Amino acid sequence: MRTHLNMLKRNYYDWRYWNHLYRTMQHSINNITVSNETLVPYISKPGIAFSFDDSARILDWCKYGIELFGYYDVKATFNVNGVHTIEGRRDHTQEEIDMLLELQSNGHEIAHHGYKHRNANKYCAEFGMVKWIEDEIKKLFSWMDLQSHSKNKEKFRKTVSFAYPYFSYSEKMNKEIIPKYYKVARGHLIGGNLIDFNSTGVVPSLCIDSHLLREPSNVNKILKFAKMACKNIIFTSHSILPEEAKWEEFGWELTENEGRWRTSPRVIQYIIDEARKLDMEFYTTAEIGGVATFIDPHFESCVRKKLHISEDKWILIHELMSVKELDLRNQNIKSLDGIQYFINLEKLNISQNQITDLRLLEKLPKLKHVKKDEYLFDQAVKN
Ligand SMILES: [Zn+2]
DSSP states (O other): OOOHHHHHHHHHHHHHHHEEEEEEEHHTTTOOOOOOSSTTTTTSSSEEEEEEEGGGHHIIIIIIIHHHHHHHOOOEEEEEEEOOOTTTTBBOHHHHHHHHHHHTTOOOEEEHHHHHHHHHHHHHHOOOOHHHHIIIHHHHHHHHHHHTTTTOOOOOOOOOOEOOOOOOHHHHHHHHTTTTTSSSSEOOOOOOOOHHHTOEEEOOOOEETTOSSSSSSGGHHHHHHHHHHTTTEEEEESSEEEOOOGGGGOOOOOOOOHHHEEEEEEHHHHHHHHHTTOOOOOHHHHHHHBBBSOHHHHHHHHHHHTTTTOOOOOHHHHHHOOOOOOETTOOOOOOOTTTOTTTTTOOOOSSSSSSOOGGGGGGGGTEEEEEGGGGHHHHHOOO
């Protein structure tokens, strides 16, 4: 009897929670008129971003995330700390750092989530804003600068976004860290929860952890609202774990809540499928903030040189959209990832590199002339 009552209660809370979200979203898009123009990725084509928090989850992000997102060709954002957030805040092992760099080399964004995952409002109230920036923001930058992959020596890229631990923040904090340290900072529910392109400042997100999203189809309406408004949605979660994986296997003593802060590959898959049906795009938080990221550092440095963007600046996507010709000849480039931002590109030279995958070129509607090596010819014909 009691279990039945609890179930009814949970269903009611669920219903109330999601219906409240739908109503606020509906309200926020009431005055929006949707144009019939062709939607362009990164500037007008609505999309979703997956965002995962807490360094304690690196192992499962890597174990399930790389394959899952790789299969669907989706990039996600992983928000990390400078220490392991559960095991007594120990330092990260080199293995964990390698895993994060592997996520990065698969095109995912590695973003900040506070050096020690402190609650910003509480910490600032006790020690002041200057110390919070010193201990949580600057310390994470310095820590990341020191890390590299044990084998290929790869480093972390310039950070673009931040995710507030416990969704705790204030307007004053935002002003201190944006744009000095980050382009965007992810919060929780804000207004209609839809996000404009090229956003600067704090952006909302919706949590899809299993205790909040018990029924995956609850996101369907949300995706439709974003699609109608031609805006973006960020879905936040923590661990990526199949339903059958048990928390206890990690050997951690966890509160009930910590154990539930997870989503399963099945749910992620479901959301990806539904978003695809609506012809939505998949972005990282950085991309919603209008910042381009590249997998291949050689490609990135070519772009910086051509557009005179110094190392300490973000490469803004709209700057790349005006480029019509790009000469990447003999630059030791392996991956063309990042070329998708050059939507007005007409002429491209990629000869004398080590590029093997040309599929991204299909995303460039105006590209007419591609100069490439002989060995890529077959692939290009198929395209
Ligand atoms: Zn967190």
